[in-house]
Amino acid sequence: MRDIKAQEVIMTVSRLFYDANFFLPDDVLASLQRAREIEESPIGREVIDRILENAKIAAKEEIALCQDTGTALVFLELGQDAHIVGGDLYEAINEGVRQAYREGYLRMSMVRQPFSARVNTKDNTPAIIHTDVVPGDRLKITVMPKGGGAENTIRLGMLTPAVGRQGVIDFVVKAVDEAGSNPCPPVIVGVGVGGTAEETMLLAKRALLRKLGEPSPDAEVAQVEEEILQRVNNLGIGPQGFGGRFTALAVHIETLPCHIASMPVAVNLQCHSSRHKEAII
């Protein structure tokens, strides 16, 4: 057993959300720069220039990359030999969120109740927390402030095995086409295939955390990613939907075993401001 202090969790979560909202990851910046070089559309190139300039201003002056500083999503990998001491783990995470959003002048975007009482919780809690128990005695924390505009374009399809690989590809391309300019293209297309309905939704979101543009280690999946990326970028939507080559920067597909009767597919679009940070305690 190894002790991990709740206070350390608070400080780590706070630092990660703070950094995520001001500093765009290097792989995202590199991918945008590459898109800038290849983009055919003049207005599309200008859009990417402004996005890159925005990242510089955000980092230098610590003004949030995007005013939608998101739902505070947290993925935990908790070692089964780790022991959280000095407080409740989930409360520590929420306290970290509170501190980061207050000290970073980040937007409080959560409302208490989704129906008529849409009253702001004023500290951006509760965080949405997904926990996996893993071997070892460490705690890995990944944070992802996820904006609402892109999240609203998510699709789940309970397809049948008969539609096969082509059916999955068509479903994903249609989801990106229908989302159009809404999710702030160029987007990253996260796809979950297999598992159950709820598991594949989570898988599609986790797919967004993969290093940008790194292909799946599975040869067939990597091929499908490439095929979808090409079809998506042939749609013509382009940066911000103004028309152009780069509707998506990458397609990341993750798979799980599934039932003999099922072919669940989830599509989660991430805007170009792909903010996430991780740390291991």
Next chain:
Amino acid sequence: MGKRITLPLTEDVIQDLKAGDEVLLNGTIYVARDSAHKRMIEALDKGQELPFDVQGQAIYYMGPTPARPGQASGSAGPTTSGRMDSYAPRLMAKGLKGMIGKGSRSQAVKDGMKKYKAVYFAAIGGAGALISKSINKSEVVAYDDLGAEAFRRLEVEDFPATVINDIYGGDLYEEGKAKYRIE
């Protein structure tokens, strides 16, 4: 670099704008998103006044981050306009001439823009830090209790935007996509 436009929008200026034009907005723009729109429409339903004189004005669909001390505005990029589609025609009928946001509009809103001679501009989604640099002043003028969703008045200088829908039925989202689509 686009052409400079001063708000409120006059008929001459609006007639001149075409889908795809890049513009720099100057002067006063108002800020409202989901909850503030709901309240404005409820006010109209009750026969009450809007919190501003809507004639010739533009509404920016946006909810900023709080400004740090010494800053005029926090991060201030556009939100998805489609969520305001059900409210927009009522406001255009009252004299609203400009909408600023991101993402496509419903057919009813596009028809309204032709009928009432109004224009829809896009600002770059996810460029909130950059956009904040063109805001000289930001103040809450109504619905303060809505926090990030309060109704605001901004003073902007060379605020970059792109015309998406003009009064002639032009639509940059459709035209741009068609131009770069590969079958």
